[in-house]
Amino acid sequence: MSTDQSQRSIRCLVAKVGLDGHDRGAHVIARAFRDAGFEVIYSGLHKAPDEIVQAAVQEDVNVLGISILSGAHNTLVPKIVEGLKEYDAFDDTLILVGGVIPDDDKAELKELGVAEVFGPGTPMEETVEYVRENAPER
Amino acid sequence: MSESAGLLDDLLAGKHRALARVITKIENRDPGYRELVSGLYEHTGNAEVIGITGSPGAGKSTLVDKLAEHYREQGETVGVVAIDPSSPYTGGAVLGDRIRMASNVGDMDVFFRSMSARGNLGGLSTATADAVKAMDAFGKDKVIIETVGAGQNEIDIVGAADTVTVLVPPGAGDNVQMLKAGILEIADIFVVNKADMDGADRTVQELTEMVHLGQGSTTVDAGHHGFDEVEMDLDMPTDTDPWKPPIVETVATDGEGVVDLVETFTEHRTFLEASGELTRRRRQRVAEEIRTLLRDDAAGLVEDELDDQGGVGTFVDGVMAGDTDPYTIADDVMGPIRDCIEEQ
Numbered sequence: 029m030s031t032d033q034s035q036r037s038i039r040c041l042v043a044k045v046g047l048d049g050h051d052r053g054a055h056v057i058a059r060a061f062r063d064a065g066f067e068v069i070y071s072g073l074h075k076a077p078d079e080i081v082q083a084a085v086q087e088d089v090n091v092l093g094i095s096i097l098s099g100a101h102n103t104l105v106p107k108i109v110e111g112l113k114e115y116d117a118f119d120d121t122l123i124l125v126g127g128v129i130p131d132d133d134k135a136e137l138k139e140l141g142v143a144e145v146f147g148p149g150t151p152m153e154e155t156v157e158y159v160r161e162n163a164p165e166r
Numbered sequence: 167m168s169e170s171a172g173l174l175d176d177l178l179a180g181k182h183r184a185l186a187r188v189i190t191k192i193e194n195r196d197p198g199y200r201e202l203v204s205g206l207y208e209h210t211g212n213a214e215v216i217g218i219t220g221s222p223g224a225g226k227s228t229l230v231d232k233l234a235e236h237y238r239e240q241g242e243t244v245g246v247v248a249i250d251p252s253s254p255y256t257g258g259a260v261l262g263d264r265i266r267m268a269s270n271v272g273d274m275d276v277f278f279r280s281m282s283a284r285g286n287l288g289g290l291s292t293a294t295a296d297a298v299k300a301m302d303a304f305g306k307d308k309v310i311i312e313t314v315g316a317g318q319n320e321i322d323i324v325g326a327a328d329t330v331t332v333l334v335p336p337g338a339g340d341n342v343q344m345l346k347a348g349i350l351e352i353a354d355i356f357v358v359n360k361a362d363m364d365g366a367d368r369t370v371q372e373l374t375e376m377v378h379l380g381q382g383s384t385t386v387d388a389g390h391h392g393f394d395e396v397e398m399d400l401d402m403p404t405d406t407d408p409w410k411p412p413i414v415e416t417v418a419t420d421g422e423g424v425v426d427l428v429e430t431f432t433e434h435r436t437f438l439e440a441s442g443e444l445t446r447r448r449r450q451r452v453a454e455e456i457r458t459l460l461r462d463d464a465a466g467l468v469e470d471e472l473d474d475q476g477g478v479g480t481f482v483d484g485v486m487a488g489d490t491d492p493y494t495i496a497d498d499v500m501g502p503i504r505d506c507i508e509e510q
C-alpha cells in the first residue's frame with residue numbers, strides 16, 4: 029500500500045577524533061554527502077572514541093566515516109571498533125576512514141573492520157558511489 | 167518470534183541499539199513499523215515530554231544540552247529528538263544539533279537522536295511523536311523535542327509535547343513577527359535565551375506585555391506593520407485555564423537560569439495534572455493520531471483502487487480528451503469503496 033512505502037535514507041556520521049584539528053576534509057565530505065542526498069551528522073572536532081560510539085549507536089547511522097589526519101589512527105580506530113562491538117553496532121555499520129593514512133597502515137585498518145580508506149585527492153563521486161553501493165540496509 | 171517482536175523486547179530490556187533501530191524503522195516507515203508502535207503503546211505515558219522551539223540559532227540545542235545535564239545530575243534519564251530541515255532538492259541534510267551536546271559525553275543515559283524532515287510534510291509530526299513513544303517506553307524520565315519554529319509543521323511537532331517552550335532571543339525586532347506564525351498560542355513557557363546579550367530586557371518586556379494582554383501578538387503589533395487583521399483562533403478555555411505563560415531568562419552557554427526553567431517546567435506539570443489539562447491534551451493527541459492513521463489508510467485504499475482501475479493516467483487521458491471530468495471520475499473510483507462501507 030502506498031502509505032507503507034518506506035522512506036529510507038542513508039545516514040552518515042562524519043567523525044573527528046582526538047586532538048586532530050584538520051577539519052577541512054571532514055567538512056568537504058559532510059557537504060558532499062549532504063548534496064548526494066544523505067543525512068549527515070557531523071561530530072565536531074576533538075571527540076573521544078566513546079563519544080563517536082555513542083553517536084553512531086544512537087543515531088543508528090549506516091555509515092561511520094572517521095576523518096584522521098593526525099597520524100593517530102592506529103590507536104583511535106581500534107577503540108571505536110571495540111565500542112561499536114560492545115553495543116552490537118559493528119556488524120551493520122559501514123566504517124570508512126579518510127585523511128592522511130600511510131599505505132602501510134591501510135591493511136591493518138581493514139583487518140580491524142574498516143571497509144575502505146579514502147586519502148587526499150580521492151574524487152568525491154567515487155566516495156559517494158562507494159557509500160551508495162555499500163551502505164548496509166536498515 | 168517476528169523481527170519486530172524481538173526488537174520490541176530488546177528495547178524494553180533497555181538495549182540502546184534496539185531503541186535506535188526502532189526509531190529508524192519509525193522514520194523509514196518500514197513495513198512493520200506500525201506493529202512496533204502498537205506494541206510500544208502500553209508502555210508509554212510515564213515520560214514528561216518537553217518541546218523546545220524557536221528561531222534558528224536561538225540556542226535551543228545548547229539549552230537542551232544543559233537541561234539534559236541538569237536532569238542527569240538529579241538522577242533522571244533523558245531522551246532527545248532533534249529535528250532539522252532537509253534540503254528540498256536533494257533530500258540530504260546536515261543534522262547539526264548533536265554537535266552542541268557537549269555536557270553529556272559518553273553518557274548513554276542521554277539518548278540523543280537527530281531526525282531530518284525528509285521533505286514529508288505531514289508525516290514528520292507523526293514520526294516524531296512515535297519516536298517520543300519509543301523513548302518513553304524505553305523508560306526515559308524526560309523526553310525533549312527540539313525543532314526550528316518555522317511554520318505549521320513545526321508547530322504540529324511540538325504539539326507532541328506536554329509542555330511547549332518557545333525560545334526568543336533578544337534584540338532583532340523580528341521576534342514578535344516570528345511569534346505571529348501561530349507559535350504564541352501553543353507556548354506554555356517563553357524563554358528569553360542569550361540573556362547575556364543586549365536587548366534581553368526589552369524582549370522580556372515585550373513578551374510580558376504580550377502575555378499580559380493575552381490576546382495574541384495582534385494587539386502588541388497593531389501600530390507596527392498593520393498585521394492586525396490577522397484573527398487569532400484562540401480556543402483556549404479562558405476561565406478554566408489560569409495558566410499564563412511565564413517568561414524565563416537563560417544563558418544556555420553557561421547554564422544560567424536552567425534551574426529556574428526546570429522549576430517552571432515542574433510548575434507547569436503540576437498545573438497540567440491539577441487542572442485536568444494533561445488528560446485533555448492527551449485525549450486530543452490520541453484523537454488526532456487515530457484520525458491521521460485512518461486518513462493514511464483511507465488514502466492508501468483509494469490509491470489501490472485507482473491502480474486497480476487502470477491508474478490515474480488513464481483517467482487523465484479521459485479528461486484531456488473531453489470525455490469526462492475529475493468530479494465524475496472521483497465519484498466512480500470511490501464507488502466500490504463506498505459500496506463496501508454502506509453494505510455494513
Ligand code: B12
Nearest residue numbers: 048049050051052053093095097098099126127147148149
Ligand atoms: C591545511 C593543513 C593544515 C591546516 C588545517 C586547517 C583546517 N582547519 O583543517 C593547519 C595550518 C591548521 C594545520 C595544522 C597542523 N598540521 Co596540517 N596540514 C594541512 C594540509 C596542508 C592540508 C589538509 C587539508 O585541509 N586538505 C584538504 C582536504 C579537503 O583534504 P583532506 O583533509 O585530506 O580530505 C580528503 C581526503 O583525505 C578524504 N577524507 C578526509 N576525511 C574523510 C572522512 C571520510 C568519512 C571520508 C570518506 C573521506 C575523508 O576526503 C577529502 C577530500 O578528498 C596537510 C597536508 C596534506 N596535503 O594533506 C597538512 C598535514 C595534515 N598537517 C600536518 C601537521 C603535522 C600539522 C600540525 C601538527 C603542524 C604543526 N606542527 O603545527 C598542525 C596540527 C593542527 C591540529 N590541531 O591538528 C601533517 C600531518 C602528518 C601526519 N599525519 O603524520 C600533514 C600531512 C602535513 C605533512 N605532510 O606533514 N594543517
Ligand SMILES: Nc1nc2c(ncn2[C@@H]2O[C@H](COP(=O)(O)OP(=O)(O)OP(=O)(O)O)[C@@H](O)[C@H]2O)c(=O)[nH]1
Nearest residue numbers: 221222223224225226227228359360361417418419
Ligand atoms: N551569548 C550567548 N550565546 C548563546 C547562548 N545560547 C546559545 N548561544 C550560541 O548561539 C549559537 C547557536 O546555538 P544553538 O544551540 O546551536 O542554537 P539552535 O537554536 O539549536 O540552532 P538551530 O538548531 O540551528 O536552529 C551557538 O553559537 C551558541 O553557542 C546564550 O545564552 N548566550
Ligand SMILES: [Mg+2]
Nearest residue numbers: 226227262263
Ligand atoms: Mg539546534
